[in-house]
Amino acid sequence: MSLKPLALFVKHDGASSRSAVTCQYKCGNACFHEVPNTSKGEYFGDIVAAISRRRLFQGSAAVVIGVGAGSVLAACGDDSTENTAVEKNPGTGVGTTFDVVAPNKEDALVVPKGYEQNVVIRWGDPVLPDAPAFDIAKQSAAAQAKQFGYNNDYAALLPIAGKDNAFLLVVSHEYTTETHMFLGYNPDAPTREQFETALAAHGLSVVELKGEQGTGKLTPVMGQYNRRLTGTSEFKLTGPAAGTDFVKTSVDPSGTKVLGTLNNCSGGVTPWGTVLSGEENFNQYFAGVLADPTAQERGKRYGLGHPGAGQGEVSRRWETFDKRFDVAQEPNESNRFGYIVEVDPWDPTGTPVKHSAMGRFKHESANIYVTSDGTVVAYSGDDERFEYMYKFVSSKKIQPGDTAAARKANMTILDEGTLYVAKLTGDHPDQIDGTGKLPSDKGFTGKGQWIPLLETAADGKGRSLVDGMTAAEVAVFTRQAGDKVGATKMDRPEDFEPNPLTGKVYVALTNNSNRGAEGKAGVDEANPRKSNKNGQVLELVDDHKGTSFTWSLLLVCGDPATADTYFAGYDKTKVSPISCPDNLAFDPHGNLWISTDGNALKSNDGLFAVVLEGDKRGETKQFLTVPLGAETCGPIVTKDRVLVAVQHPGELEGASADKPGSHWPDGGASVPRPAVAVVWKSGGGEIGV
Template sequence: MASEDLALDRRGFLQAGVAATVALMGVGCAVPGRNDPVLMGFGAVPPTLHDGITLPPEYRAQVLYPWGTPTGIAGAMPAFAPDASNSAADQAVQAGMHHDGMHFFPLGNDGTRGLLVMNHEYTDERLLHTNGVERWTAEKVRKSLHAMGVSVIEIERTADGWRQVLPSPYARRIHGATPMRIAGPAAGSPWLRTAADPAGTQVLGTFANCAMGVTPWGTYLSCEENFHGYFGGPADAAARMTTAQRRYGTVPGAQWVEYWRFDERFDLSKQPNEAHRFGWVVEIDPFDPGSTPVKRTALGRKRQESATCTLTKDGRVAVYMGDDAAFEYIYKFVSREKVRPGQDAAARAANRTLLDDGTLHVVRFDADGRGRWLELVHGRGGLDAAHGFAGPDEVLLHARLAADVVGGTKMDRPEWIAVHPRTGEVYVTLTNNSQRGTAGKPATDAANPRGPNLFGGILRWREDGGDAASNGFAWDHFVQAGDPALPDIGARYPRADDDAFGSPDGLHFDSGGLLWIQTDMSGQAIGTGAHAALGNNQLLCADPASGRIRRFLVGPNGCEITGCVVTPDRRTLFVNVQHPGERRDDGTGALNSAWPDGTLPASTRPRSATVVVQRRDGGIIGT
């Protein structure tokens, strides 16, 4: 593309965003000069290292669902034991650890009841057990598996705020030992067959559940991310691992936990195929507690981050996905069949196989501001037996290797993806990549221009013709994060007065078009070195058209802020506080948070929790 054409293309990209904002003002966004509250007019929130929730003065926060809270299953509601003495059976019906991606599904039309569905990403074994990581046992393995997965809880709004409905017919805990089905092109593949499941179509559990998505027909998509850390084996077996196993990190001796010593399915030297049954998108019907979750293999296997759905112009579904690791890829799946409209039980039944048939793509960002979606289809683009792909199942099982062959762009940890509800612009967080541009690692490129990239940023694109089925698009950088006082880092904000942040992770568009950005600086980086001025992890509110970015919430010490979702009426925001008290690398192993139950110095075990945020006057969130 000629430089003049490129300038016009980018100008059109930005002008379209401005036009969309004008349109939004006519459909509910506040407009200065009217009687409505001012958009993003909330009070200032400074960066802070306070061990608590910091909000604008006109807002309030309520802790709703901390780790260990009973899920609400009738007859199975053991209370949380502060000394971690709850059994594995208790944990199976309690809130899991490390809350992450989340969605609110309304029940009825008045906005006062709904289902809150959330992921539980991983475990901190030092907090989960009374004796921490000392002396692993089979019971510890079971409890750890039960502390991950997904919670489905029913909540209702009262005069005093939101509360959990106990018991609830919808309440459910899905975890690392829940029976599931494997569907799609890779179901039954020899790579998925094990001694316990010779057909390769059934699997026990889901874990490492990070980001999520919601289908147009009203089901929940949970993403299995860092599953590799739970598979292990004797270190001397590492030499026998394949290239694909190494690429996915499933190598004996590199495990985070010692499951393999007590459960053979996690021993890579004995059950090498079990790990192939993880790293998928899992579809869950939150309205039917008796339904079986399904792993959708057509969407590809990776360290799955995000499964963001949107409709194509002809009524099919497109699913955008990231692979959260340095130098990995962004993917898009487009279904073959059209979506049957609706979100009731009949619609969910009619669309039950829609995600099993379609085309997976990987992205390539070109230096001229254009990009392409490259098909990952067996027999095309070098994806054949000569390059190690004997069939379609192997392309999906080893999506990372397939993306290498067709020439996707290696990214700086692509995580959450969000689609603007009016313009269709797609935004993706690139959290960071300290390896970019270092010795022996890939150099910088147009889409990943900083190396090392300590702070990450947000990249966006507009599909050609505004159609998610398009193979081409225009792209630019929405923001390159960091501390503007450190010019050598290269931070670039749309406006000089935007609030600074680092390591964007979660993204959520509310129905009014505001973009909510959640951050995940590591516990070791918070408050130190180049991150010293940024405070704890935070939730920011952005107006995509103007680029204005304002800090809205700061979390307690050591936490990640994640899982933000705003109710359809925009009067309640739910957000997750994950792993408060994450240990710093200071040699002491000391917790630096007692949130939400205690005070520092740490007087109790910190707990991940869901927080409810509302305006004190009941007004619209973000004003």
């Protein structure tokens, strides 16, 4: 089928479609501040020489489930059993047959012809039995702590053993937009109740779902596992940062107990049945000025302490109500955020963990691949302009069995091993001119090296592999460690996903309008365009437990009618326009699905299916679009369902709770409410088949 790009996409100014209010509340206007990464980097040859002088940590290979990549997806838990079968030719396009959804600006969730949809759960819906019904005019912190949180992002769907068509839905709540949450909100004078309600709207929700026989509809129920984690729930800090002077506060002199999790973006499901969540733009919640010059410099590298931080510019003013959000009074509180969080959704009373062995930065997510010999590898991107890509290779074995004791033991796997950061080189350095022009052999390709930063032993004690930094410093100030070893500056590495059927690893690089700007890093083969507004998708063939990989660009996103786009060599007249790739997922057939955030082509964001192998490699087709002002998050693609988390619907210029910019999902004159939606084929049947 030949897809004709709409005329409105032939010419565009390339600016992101994110509204100012979204930029303000989602990331603290990160793109309007000076880039935190001002490091000069090192020559790759110097780094390789340095590695050869180091004695690398030799961890024991975990022999756990004795399976290859094809079985890891099943171990992670999906809502259908088809994932236990290894696809004969994964990623060749089976499962991507559907009528393409055209770019649009509708205030609706638009799905292909022949598909149905329903809203699973929305902001304010009850999660716990005694939660009140949602009423935008009668909100309270006590109510919100029992209701579904705001701005849902990552979503995981886990089957409940012994129950037919029953699942756990685990969802992260990235941030709050107070002007869209509260009627009559005054950003210069929020009330204590508004502050506490917003804090309670962060975190994660765990809710049981019941499927409907004969359709894909999912309905929340008051199950035994239902739970809300908020900005005040207790978390345990583990690894080399725990107990050090960098994380001790007046409330927690032990440096091991953190209240809350903030700005939880994407995540992943582990083979042992827990859920990982990345704390991303945590810096925006903190105000004040750090007194110590060294602390100031370290904080600046994370976006702390810029003019207006936490004040009128960000419009939170949380420090007015709780001194822990004032770095002048609690200089270490911000060091307790920016980690990978692990939650056991099967234990509604358990204490979640923050893993400092995996480093502290603006984690988009963490996703796991288990090698054939049982080695656990977790990949994570640092979502900011010119930041780095990381992986953590565990040296601990998985405890077999689906029991509470096994999960508790396995929740220490990510506390023991080696943290690496990536350095990439291109095969065609002389042919990269910033225009996006393809190299002569028709592909952007290169090699890479994983540079070790930190070893963590079984007792949680670390050993730094970075000259001039202690283990605790590497764990807490991981960005500086990456700077010192000359890691490659990327165009906002967001979701980082290994394909469980092929072992190849994919990275969504969302955009970077500062690429090639004066005083900023120039183009390279992995980031080949100046003023990159549309982003790209990177494909890695990694030696998962080793230190080397090769890479290529699968997609260079944008309007397929323009010369600076690339779809793995596929005919560009037969693909959907795609801009600003964000979250990634795989269907049971091994195809890649991409959700977008900030579509620079002036259409609503959407979800796309991409063929990875065979004659149709690079074919990109839009499956759905989300409503006005919304971002597409948390895609889950199973045999018979597609779920998306619709984040910040209606966040348009000039809109607010008093003047809604969208009426999705409830219609009429209602305020927009972030929600998780499910899509299925009318009459049943497999998605895209």
